[in-house]
Amino acid sequence: MAKENTSVYIILGLLNHEDLSGYDIKKRADFMISSFWEIGYGQIYPTLSKLEQEGLVTKRVSEETKGPERNLYSITEAGREVLIQWLKLPEQKEYTKYEILLKLFFGQLVPREDSAKRIDAFKARHTENLKMIEMFKGNLERVLGKEQDHLFFYITVLFGERIYKAYLDWADEALKLLGDAGEQSGE
């Protein structure tokens, strides 16, 4: 199983829906998929060039008068084919990186208060994320009855909801454990 450039498929997938510039792709990705995959300009622009060279996308300069110049990309038939082939394969990549858990894991070396503060900040961060995703969810539910177009988007939003809720539940549990143990040891 060779190393796969996943950015390729994210870009093709988004372009399959509509023509976009690199900047647009970043915005769409941040909005729709950032809770389970993040992508930066450092991947987007070089990948777009590579895809253009391979004939999987075509580039044209947007003829809008106002605003800076935009390079608009469209997916080609060959690109759509590559995307569909990828979609048929089983997924390979799945991993998470939580620096907070590393710092907690090695947390014996610092005052317990530091760990508690860390978890508080984590909670605050993900309380916001949950709020955001609940908003998405509400909006999607309003349109989901009529057209099932957004069903897959909805399913990914549900994933985010579950995960953020799990984060918050864990944070409370961890804080309680830290507090209890702290009291016992007189901290």
Added chain:
Amino acid sequence: MAKENTSVYIILGLLNHEDLSGYDIKKRADFMISSFWEIGYGQIYPTLSKLEQEGLVTKRVSEETKGPERNLYSITEAGREVLIQWLKLPEQKEYTKYEILLKLFFGQLVPREDSAKRIDAFKARHTENLKMIEMFKGNLERVLGKEQDHLFFYITVLFGERIYKAYLDWADEALKLLGDAGEQSGE
């Protein structure tokens, strides 16, 4: 905020507890932290060399007679200092990569059955992971009353438990949605 080589701190953190070889580090990391951070030989060996050059660890050849030759590394006082400084800073890195969600997100392009199969496989995978983590949890709970040494390890295990449970709950919810929508549209 410069780019930080997180592998450095994982290695220092593990060496702070006991002397280890690169191979040992990989095993310890796979066992204890892989549910929230994965590390490969491609990071371990070069990072150990770098740490040795910087005087944060020292290397000696293990004098065991049996088995292949082992390079055993120990943390130095300077290394411990670097580790503690890192532990005091707020965490930066937190991200997740779920290729399955990308494939579901773009799932309109393939038969719905493919998406359902994907989720089934995901469920099976994480049912196993949950089993494993429940075993850890049980073992830890048996020792946690006497000594609070493993409290931080326990807290990271609880995180894994919450996450895996969230995965499974989501998978059931998603399968139900796919099934319902499939029936409605006659698939």
Added chain:
DNA sequence: CACATCTATATCAAAATGATATACCTGATT
């Protein structure tokens, strides 16, 4: 005694991260 598996170190190309550079546009403030 052949074979698979485990221990152990090491390296490398490709991909991703995260930061920075550049520059023009828009709208609000002084």
Added chain:
DNA sequence: AATCAGGTATATCATTTTGATATAGATGTG
């Protein structure tokens, strides 16, 4: 009218990470 913050847009780069491969001796087993 000038200034300034913030948004739009493209691009590049060093560092880090990924994921695979190479090598080789040790150990267990059928």
